[in-house]
Amino acid sequence: MRCATIKKLQLSSVKKSLLLLSFLCVLPLSLLNGWPGGLQTLTAVNPFTTSSWSRGDRNVTILLWYWPFGRSFRLKGDVCWDHYRIPRCRLVDQRSLFPVADVVVFHNHELVQGRQKLPFDLPRPQGQRWAWMSLEAPIYNGNLHQFSNFFNMTMTYRRDADVTVPYGEVLPKEDDSVEDVLQNKSVQVCWVVSNYKSQHRRSQVYKNLSETIPVKVYGRWTKKPLTSRALIPTISRCYFYLAFENSDGKDYITEKLWRNAYQGGAVPVVLGPPLDDYKAVAPPKSFIHVDEFASVKELGEYLQQLAEDKKRYSQYFNWKHEWRVKLYTDWRERLCRICSQYDSLPPHKVYSDLEAWVNGIST
Ligand SMILES: *[C@@H]1O[C@H](CO)[C@@H](O)[C@H](O)[C@H]1NC(C)=O
Numbered sequence: 001m002r003c004a005t006i007k008k009l010q011l012s013s014v015k016k017s018l019l020l021l022s023f024l025c026v027l028p029l030s031l032l033n034g035w036p037g038g039l040q041t042l043t044a045v046n047p048f049t050t051s052s053w054s055r056g057d058r059n060v061t062i063l064l065w066y067w068p069f070g071r072s073f074r075l076k077g078d079v080c081w082d083h084y085r086i087p088r089c090r091l092v093d094q095r096s097l098f099p100v101a102d103v104v105v106f107h108n109h110e111l112v113q114g115r116q117k118l119p120f121d122l123p124r125p126q127g128q129r130w131a132w133m134s135l136e137a138p139i140y141n142g143n144l145h146q147f148s149n150f151f152n153m154t155m156t157y158r159r160d161a162d163v164t165v166p167y168g169e170v171l172p173k174e175d176d177s178v179e180d181v182l183q184n185k186s187v188q189v190c191w192v193v194s195n196y197k198s199q200h201r202r203s204q205v206y207k208n209l210s211e212t213i214p215v216k217v218y219g220r221w222t223k224k225p226l227t228s229r230a231l232i233p234t235i236s237r238c239y240f241y242l243a244f245e246n247s248d249g250k251d252y253i254t255e256k257l258w259r260n261a262y263q264g265g266a267v268p269v270v271l272g273p274p275l276d277d278y279k280a281v282a283p284p285k286s287f288i289h290v291d292e293f294a295s296v297k298e299l300g301e302y303l304q305q306l307a308e309d310k311k312r313y314s315q316y317f318n319w320k321h322e323w324r325v326k327l328y329t330d331w332r333e334r335l336c337r338i339c340s341q342y343d344s345l346p347p348h349k350v351y352s353d354l355e356a357w358v359n360g361i362s363t
C-alpha cells in the first residue's frame with residue numbers, strides 16, 4: 001500500500017536526521033513553520049542532509065550566476081547554516097568566484113529569454129557542475145534544444161531531478177496539536193482562478209462539477225481578486241478547495257496544494273499530474289484526485305455526501321496528527337539544498353538533450 005511507502009520513506013529520514021542530530025550535537029529545533037513567515041525559521045530536520053560529512057571539512061561553493069526574476073536576497077554570513085542548518089555550504093553570487101565554484105546555477109527563465117548567457121568565455125574548472133534550475137511546468141520553459149550538452153545537473157520540483165526543489169513537502173510532526181478544521185465552514189467548494197481558459201480541462205471539470213455541487217469562484221477571472229492576505233482565510237471557510245494545476249506535467253504540484261489547501265484547512269480536490277505523483281508526496285487521505293472518479297458527476301456527489309457527514313469529512317484531516325507541511329519559498333534554501341545532496345551526485349553527468357528530459361521523453 002502507498003501508505004506504507006510514504007511511512008517507510010519518512011521513517012528512514014527521521015532515523016537519518018536523528019543520526020545527523022547526534023552528529024552535529026544539539027541543534028535548536030524550530031517547530032511550527034507558519035505561513036508566510038516560514039522562510040525565516042530554521043529547518044532542523046531535513047531529510048536531505050544525510051551524507052554531508054563524507055567530504056570532510058571542505059566547503060562546497062554554490063555560485064548563483066544571476067538572481068531569478070532579478071530579485072536578489074542577502075547572502076551575508078553563513079546563510080545555509082544560519083537559516084537552514086546545512087553545514088559547509090558557501091552560497092555566493094559574485095561572478096569573480098567562478099574559478100572556485102563547485103556548482104554554478106542558472107535559472108532557466110532569463111536564459112530562455114536571452115537576458116542572460118552561459119559563460120562560455122570563461123575556462124570551466126575541472127569538476128565544476130553547471131546546474132539548470134526551473135520551477136515552471138514544461139510548457140513554460142521555452143525551447144531548450146539550444147541548451148543540449150551544457151548542463152551537468154537539474155534542479156526542479158521533479159522527484160527525478162538531481163536536486164529536487166519541491167514547492168512543499170510534509171515532515172514528521174513533533175507535537176500532536178491539530179486545529180479544529182470544522183469551524184467556520186460555510187462554503188462547499190471554492191476555486192481561485194486568474195487565468196481562465198474555457199478549453200482547459202480544469203475549466204471543463206469546474207463547469208461540470210458546478211452542475212452537481214455549488215462552486216464559489218474567486219480570483220481575477222471573476223473580477224473578485226483576493227489579496228494574498230485574504231486568500232487563506234477565504235479558503236478556510238470552504239469544505240473543499242479546487243487545487244487545479246495549470247499543467248499536467250510530471251510532479252508539478254505547487255503551492256495550490258501545499259499552501260492554499262493544506263494551510264487553509266480545506267480538503268484539496270486535485271487535478272494536474274497523475275494520481276501516483278500525488279500519492280508519492282502527499283499523505284494518504286489528505287486529498288481527492290479528480291481521476292479517482294468515473295465522472296465529474298460522481299465526484300460532485302461524493303463531495304456533497306462528505307460535506308454532510310462531519311465524521312467522514314474530518315477523516316481527511318487525520319494526517320495532520322502525524323505530519324506538518326513545510327513550504328519552500330526562498331531561493332536561498334533551494335540553493336543550499338544542493339550541498340545536502342552534493343556527495344550523492346553522479347561523478348560525471350551531461351544532459352545531452354535537456355528538452356527531452358524536461359518533457360519527460362527520455363533521460
Ligand atoms: C568553510 O566556511 C566557513 C564559513 O564561511 C568558514 O568559517 C570555514 O573556515 C570554511 N572552511 C574551510 C575549510 O574553508
Ligand SMILES: *[C@@H]1O[C@H](CO)[C@@H](O)[C@H](O)[C@H]1NC(C)=O
Binds near residue numbers: 180183184236
Ligand atoms: C472563525 O471565525 C471567527 C469570526 O470571524 C474568527 O474569530 C475565528 O478565528 C475563525 N476560526 C477559524 C478556525 O478560522
Ligand SMILES: *[C@@H]1O[C@H](CO)[C@@H](O)[C@H](O)[C@H]1NC(C)=O
Binds near residue numbers: 204205296
Ligand atoms: C462534462 O460534461 C459533458 C456533458 O455531460 C461531457 O461530455 C464532458 O466529457 C464532461 N467533461 C469533463 C472534463 O468531465
Ligand SMILES: *[C@@H]1O[C@H](CO)[C@@H](O)[C@H](O)[C@H]1NC(C)=O
Binds near residue numbers: 129
Ligand atoms: C559537465 O558538463 C560538461 C559538458 O558541458 C563536461 O565536459 C563535464 O565533464 C561535466 N562535468 C561533470 C562533473 O559531470
